[in-house]
Amino acid sequence: MRRFDNRTVDIMTVAHKLVGFAWVVSTTLVIGMAVLGTNSGDLDWERMARYDRVGSLASVATLGFGFAYILFTRWSVKNPWVLGKWALYLVAVAVSGYGIPAVRAQDATRVIVLSAIELVALLALMGMGVYLERARHAGRMTT
DSSP, X not given: OOOOOHHHHHHHHHHHHHHHHHHHHHHHHHHHHHHHHHHHTOOOHHHHHHHHHHHHHHHHHHHHHXXXXXXXXXXXXXXXXXXXXXXXXXXXXXXXXXXXXXXXTTOXXXXXXXXXXXXXXXXXXXXXXXXXXXXXXXXXXXX
């Protein structure tokens, strides 16, 4: 199978990071709205559902980028860091999947807890992504 060159991987990485950032921002907004709304007694569930939908779409796009990395670069799940990223991704998606019914059920406590777990997994994913990018640019990991 044909591999992407470094320039294509760089472009894909930027797009991947932007989509990941959108996922983090949407999750952070859901947490913030739930916490502030719980304190003030004014929860905007429709807006929270929209932000949660953005996070869901970003998770699907992130999955697509992950498959592209595996199929078109030498980064495979044989690498423990890549395997770790996939495991954390699955945790984030699973928690996000449980968060959607919590938003629909208008259960603010569950939304806050599940979104916080999702955010921790996402931040760990981003940190691992930075490590992998540095390893790639240092020549320890080739595309």
